[in-house]
Amino acid sequence: MSVLLDRLLSGDVRALARSISLVENEAPGYEQLLESLPARAGTRVVGITGPPGAGKSTLVNALISAILRRGQRVAVIAVDPSSPFNFGALLGDRIRMANHFSDPDVYIRSMASRGALGGLSPKILEVADIIKAAGYDYLFIETVGVGQSEVEIAGIADTTVVVVVPEAGDEIQTMKAGLMEIAAIFAVNKADRPKADEFVRNLRLLAHSRATAGWETPVIKTVALRDEGVEALMQALDAHRDHIHDNADRKSLLLAEKAWQLIQYKRMREVDRQALLAEIRAQMDGPGFNLYRIVRRYS
Amino acid sequence: MSVLLDRLLSGDVRALARSISLVENEAPGYEQLLESLPARAGTRVVGITGPPGAGKSTLVNALISAILRRGQRVAVIAVDPSSPFNFGALLGDRIRMANHFSDPDVYIRSMASRGALGGLSPKILEVADIIKAAGYDYLFIETVGVGQSEVEIAGIADTTVVVVVPEAGDEIQTMKAGLMEIAAIFAVNKADRPKADEFVRNLRLLAHSRATAGWETPVIKTVALRDEGVEALMQALDAHRDHIHDNADRKSLLLAEKAWQLIQYKRMREVDRQALLAEIRAQMDGPGFNLYRIVRRYS
Structure with missing residues (x-):
């Protein structure tokens, strides 16, 4: 060992x-x-999330190139949505950062979002720590923002980048406002689309109105396919690193959240899911059936 | 007692x-x-979910009226998004089913989506069982589809209705496809908007291509504010009840999922979150810090 x-x-x-x-x-x-594993603070963990089709993988691809130009090493965990609901069909056009698969300074790994027990897989937390031990300068964790992963990822990453595309419609704006809560940085990708400037202006107004504790979520325009705006995004990542540096409160809360998820996984691993299901099946149609009495025996 | x-x-x-x-x-x-609590099978639990602004509360309001016209009783749990991220701002225009607050055959209760321990609050599961014991014919559980609740609610409800509005754009269509996984019924609200028919036609094609086990997700056009399409939606609810009737497999899986969440809550309730946080705070800047050794002691 x-x-x-x-x-x-x-x-x-x-x-x-x-x-x-x-x-x-x-x-x-x-x-x-x-x-x-020794305590190592060197790796920056960056969550990349957003709706399907926003161009997250293309943007990660461009960020990898920017990091390699700086002479640094980078790892990526691409989180695939999985059980209990299969969103696989959404991933058809996902670009797998194929440009960089053979580069020794780049490590890319796909993982399923959920373990058998539900919730974001604790394996992602553990693998992230293994990657940190290997001394990578950056670790990107890319999740598709359907369902819960976009919220949970914010508990792991030092910095969460939410990738969106310019769109019309008040309702979309409202949904974006929800994403504002988890975004340390907004990347508006495909920013060469019509009306992108208006969209960005509105997001910036929203970000300004919600600025807290010395941080106003920057809204960065990118066109990942043409490598535009990527350096600006790297600079925003640097600025956020400086902002959270030495924020012991934030660091301890993130670690506690992570510990909580790992403890939960270990405590629930002992529960025999199949036995529980079999017991419910045998009893559920009886006149005296009560789920809470079964729950008590497994608690 | x-x-x-x-x-x-x-x-x-x-x-x-x-x-x-x-x-x-x-x-x-x-x-x-x-x-x-005795085993009582009378109450139909219907999850109502969808993005903010889709008109979920207005639709629930209209469904309440339809149920009262049938001479039946109805309860509503309105789930408010809460910790760890505050989406409160999205709820500004939420209509609180005010029409029915004083009706003795209608019971309405707001609940927070998350307990202190994260995840959909197990209190919602328990309160739902209390309401079932009181003999209501219907229980609606209304959640805002931002983050994870729209997925989790599917584990509680007999029938999940996803409420959307007609919109343009391929990407939106793709996101809707993800919602298709959890929808037993689609309600396209505000169906008097331009291009609604095209939107509905596309959804129906998608539903048809994904039909499974004798059920093709019906796509119902509604204009909740004018009470249009509400009877058709009630009929779709009836049809789905008939469809899942006597599906012992589905029933046992839902009960097992519910038991799982309750067991998890009870097992984690013993973990002292404050002590865990204090221990992490005291140790995290030391050279020998390792989170997994702390996790082991709490597991």
Whole structure:
């Protein structure tokens, strides 16, 4: 184990892949590995979220190029929506950052959003820590903003970038206002569309009206396919890093939220889901059926 | 307690309100009350969800009137988005079914979407069972479809109605496809808007292509403000009730999902969130800090 850990800490890509497999499969020794990870603050964890079709993967692709130009290393976890509802059909046109798959300074991994037990998979939290140990400068966690992942991701990432496209309609504006709550940075992609300027202006007014604690959510115009606005987005990421730097309160809350999710996973892992279902099936049509009495015995 | 239970079962509204308060506050005896509830299958639980501005509350208002015309009783739980992110601003124009607040055959209650521990509050599950015990014919659970509640509600309701409005744009269509996964019925509200027919036609094609197990999601045009299409929606609810009737598999899975959420709540209630946060705060800047070692002690 200590050999694997040493190689992981030295940035060895095969050791990284093996460590991630160990954690994903809960193979013997995986908890020991996680408990041996040193505290390392170097990796910036950036959540990239937004509705399908906003161009998140294309934007991540462009950000990877910008980071490589700086001589830095970057990892990506692409989170696929999964159980209990299958949004797979939405992913048809997802671009898989194919440009960078063979670059030694880039590590890309797909993961399912949910574990068997529901909720954002705790495996994503654990794999993120493995990647941090390997010393990457950036870790992007990309989620499709349908359902809950766009909210939950905000509990993991240092900085959450919400990617939207310019659109008309008051209702869309209202939905965007909801996303404003989780966005540290707004990227308005496909900003060469008609009426993009008006859209950006409205978002900026909204961001200004909601500025808090020294941070006004910047609204960055990008055209990811043509690499436009990507440096401005990198600068916004840098500015947000400086803003949250030394914010011990925020850091402790994020860590507590993460610990909470991991504890929940471990506590519920002992509950035999199949036995629970079998018991409910056997009893549910009886006259004396009461779910709360079953729940008490599993609690 | 048995006096309260008897009065609750007889449909006494004050006993209902007192029982709900008991459960919400976890006052002594609340678990005993829940474990004494008889199995009652009479109440149809209908989830109403969709994006802000779709007119969900107006539609619920119109459905209440239709149910009262049938001589039946109806209850509503209006779920307000809450912690960890505050979407309160979206609720500014929410119509609170004010028409029916004084009607003895209508019971309306607002609840917060999340408990202190995150996730859809288990209190909603418990309050729903209290309302079922009181013998209402219908229970509507209305949630704003931002974040995760629109997915989770599908685990509680017998039938989930997704309310949308006609809109242009391919991307919106794609997002609607995601909602198709959870919709037993689609209500296209504000169907007097331009291009509504084209929108409805596209949704119907999509519903047809995804029809499964004898059910093709019906797409109902409504103009809730003018009470149009509401009877058609009621008929779709009836048809879906007939469809899921005696589907033991579905019923047992829904009950197991509900039991799971309640067990999770009870198991995590013992974890002292403040102590966890304090421990993280004290240790996080030390050189030997490792979150997984803390997690192990709370698991």
